Amino acid sequence: MVERIRQLIEYTGLSASQFADRIEVPRAILSHILSGRNKPSLDVILKVISNYRTINPDWLLLGEGEMLNKVAAPVAPESPVTIVEPIHEAPDQAAEALRDKVQNSITHETIALADSNPEKTVKQIVFFYTDNTFSVYGPES
Missing domain, CATH: 1.10.260.40 (lambda repressor-like DNA-binding domains)
Incomplete structure (x- = not known):
């Protein structure tokens, strides 16, 4: 070890x-x-x-397996990456703005995925922060 x-x-x-x-x-x-x-x-x-x-x-x-955990393979490698600009707002407003941007991006990606594979939908998105906390976002019920 x-x-x-x-x-x-x-x-x-x-x-x-x-x-x-x-x-x-x-x-x-x-x-x-x-x-x-x-x-x-x-x-x-x-x-x-x-x-x-x-x-x-x-x-x-x-000493078994790889050093790094396996990360889920990209759903659609040929899809473009959406770059989110830094948000200069209060933390609650920033989280809400980020959620809106992500939701809009998810909607567009989901539509593209639905065309290629109708069985694939976004289940959840997890954001990991540098302070070792995380937020989980999923489709609204």
């Missing part, structure tokens, strides 16, 4: 000290893990997994 933690640190592009700070673990603890003096505690492993949600826990814990 120590080697996989080293690979993760290398993948993030952080130094060991920066990585320790990022996962909120004392630098000495990470140093002891990397030197082989101590094995990672459950607390350290949970902090790694909670801070790096894209990391496959099976890979980290057992």
